[in-house]
Amino acid sequence: MRVPGRLFATEALVRAMDNKVFEQVRNVATLPGIVSASLAMPDAHWGYGFPIGGVAAFDEDGIVCMGGVGYDISCGVRLVRANIPRGEVSPKVLGRLADDLFTTIPAGLGSEGAIKVTEGRLEELLDQGARFVVEQGYGRSEDLPFIEELGSVPGADPSKVSAHAKRRQRSQLGTLGSGNHYLEVQQVDAIHDSTTARVLGLRAGELVISIHCGSRGLGHQIATDYQHTMAAATSSYGFTLPDRELVGAPLKSAEGLAYLGAMRAAINYALANRQVLTDLLRQSFERVLPEAELEVVYDVSHNTCKEEEHVVDGHRQRLWVHRKGATRALGPGWPHHPSAYESIGQPVFIGGSMGTSSYVLAGTSEGMRRSFGSACHGAGRALSRTAAKQRFRGDQVVRELAAQGILVRSHSVRGVAEEAPGAYKDVGEVVAAVEAAGLSTTVARLLPVISVKG
Amino acid sequence: MMESPQPPFERFAHDADVGIRGFGRTWEEAFANGSLALFWVMWEVPKVEPEVEVSLETTGSDIESLFVAWLNALITLRDEQGLAFAGCTVASVSSSPSAPGAPLLWCATGTVRGAALHKVRAHLATEVKAATYSELSSGIGVPDQHHQPGRRPLPAAVGEGGYKYVQCIVDV
Numbered sequence: 001m002r003v004p005g006r007l008f009a010t011e012a013l014v015r016a017m018d019n020k021v022f023e024q025v026r027n028v029a030t031l032p033g034i035v036s037a038s039l040a041m042p043d044a045h046w047g048y049g050f051p052i053g054g055v056a057a058f059d060e061d062g063i064v065c066m067g068g069v070g071y072d073i074s075c076g077v078r079l080v081r082a083n084i085p086r087g088e089v090s091p092k093v094l095g096r097l098a099d100d101l102f103t104t105i106p107a108g109l110g111s112e113g114a115i116k117v118t119e120g121r122l123e124e125l126l127d128q129g130a131r132f133v134v135e136q137g138y139g140r141s142e143d144l145p146f147i148e149e150l151g152s153v154p155g156a157d158p159s160k161v162s163a164h165a166k167r168r169q170r171s172q173l174g175t176l177g178s179g180n181h182y183l184e185v186q187q188v189d190a191i192h193d194s195t196t197a198r199v200l201g202l203r204a205g206e207l208v209i210s211i212h213c214g215s216r217g218l219g220h221q222i223a224t225d226y227q228h229t230m231a232a233a234t235s236s237y238g239f240t241l242p243d244r245e246l247v248g249a250p251l252k253s254a255e256g257l258a259y260l261g262a263m264r265a266a267i268n269y270a271l272a273n274r275q276v277l278t279d280l281l282r283q284s285f286e287r288v289l290p291e292a293e294l295e296v297v298y299d300v301s302h303n304t305c306k307e308e309e310h311v312v313d314g315h316r317q318r319l320w321v322h323r324k325g326a327t328r329a330l331g332p333g334w335p336h337h338p339s340a341y342e343s344i345g346q347p348v349f350i351g352g353s354m355g356t357s358s359y360v361l362a363g364t365s366e367g368m369r370r371s372f373g374s375a376c377h378g379a380g381r382a383l384s385r386t387a388a389k390q391r392f393r394g395d396q397v398v399r400e401l402a403a404q405g406i407l408v409r410s411h412s413v414r415g416v417a418e419e420a421p422g423a424y425k426d427v428g429e430v431v432a433a434v435e436a437a438g439l440s441t442t443v444a445r446l447l448p449v450i451s452v453k454g
Numbered sequence: 455m456m457e458s459p460q461p462p463f464e465r466f467a468h469d470a471d472v473g474i475r476g477f478g479r480t481w482e483e484a485f486a487n488g489s490l491a492l493f494w495v496m497w498e499v500p501k502v503e504p505e506v507e508v509s510l511e512t513t514g515s516d517i518e519s520l521f522v523a524w525l526n527a528l529i530t531l532r533d534e535q536g537l538a539f540a541g542c543t544v545a546s547v548s549s550s551p552s553a554p555g556a557p558l559l560w561c562a563t564g565t566v567r568g569a570a571l572h573k574v575r576a577h578l579a580t581e582v583k584a585a586t587y588s589e590l591s592s593g594i595g596v597p598d599q600h601h602q603p604g605r606r607p608l609p610a611a612v613g614e615g616g617y618k619y620v621q622c623i624v625d626v
Binding site: 179 | 470471496497515526530536580583584587590
């Protein structure tokens, strides 16, 4: 190991972790150019090369490692506030909203978005991200300051994205996908930090909407393509790796630069995807609940590699921070923060399951020192998909949640069983561990009201 | 095909995703059955009535990476052509030097049969993003490191070690 491994968690969470997590933290610590420590967040679980919940920073002589980003590049969460109390919306209207969202938001395997992007325009989209689709009329320019990197990450290189990746996304812009992706209408259930909540415009009892998805087939294909390219690069640069999923290339190499260019294009695609979904969300609310005023709170990703400045051992250094299933949670004054958010750390959104709470957090200065400004991203699974499918019935899960006032709309009964609340760990314990470690502060707790799943 | 009432493939557990394993008397059968395991993650396979057939050819540096490349080619085809698959036939899994003195290059060829995804909309389950190198292995017999309670019994001949297997985790 070149650096130590460091795990942020309670004893109970550590005991519940798969041994694979510890092995993967150790493996990441052996990578060339890693700085300070190989980190794992409290929701860490067995991933691909990196644990999911893994964070590692590399100096300029180090490598970019695609296992540190994962297959769903720039998967993330956008939070939108509706500025209307749940108490003012009748159960009947909530039911209509659930049905309208289900027909409006393309979700699930094989779902198609309404927008077909021609090849020429796709290059622009991959270069400009959410900014491009806003210019095409999907959303508002006022949304952009509230998206990471103002909706458009610089340094994207669409020429490094394969034809297969471009074809794969041809009907996927503005779609959720499946698995653990969702669009959820939630109620702000509790405010933990009233000052930060006020800055974010979050008020107890009001409705908000979380959109959790990523770069769809385009990002998946980029990861698949570069897995192959990086495997060849790894051997040509003489790296000996403990795991094939840790393939990478020097940051300054042709292969490393090509991957970074393609990965940033996928980040822009993900930001554009969530922007188009926000536009569809507004259309649905406009039809069913026109009193609501939908405003973007923030949009943050949890599968990325980003070039950032951090202080290590008293020296300011330029680092490439890999976050695989870990949310960027920079402290107050982070680059490109909206002027309204000047006094607070970067907002962080932690999804639970469709039957349990989600959380809003904010990055801290302490987190900058301890975790390169990173926090967890979810609850983490307690049961495998296979075990969940054996234990739960999707239709029964839907009925039980309905009895609790949570409306689930999904194209896949099997998918609901795999995503049943009982298949996930206690997100509250994960969030408490993040706060105890000083990585973020808890701002608000959200409860599910409507869940649209693929 | 194998003479067995049981599907010649199985799933094995992974924290967040799904492990798939295909068995066969030959590598070709193991690849085809591994593909079926992939399809079952994504949809109810018997509900797909094949209408089109597509040829595939993939390469890899060894038999394991060839299996991942084969599965990823199927996933790419699913999105590019909007298809759900009922099954595939792997005609050959072979290796030869890519040039005199060069390392072996492994190659798989075959065909996959399917229908438009929207025709089986009611029977779709979970989208697989990619096949991965995680828990990737191949061999003879039944690996037991992931034996799970409740696992469906496999054909006796598989357990006797006469069968080859290929496996990996798929990311969903």
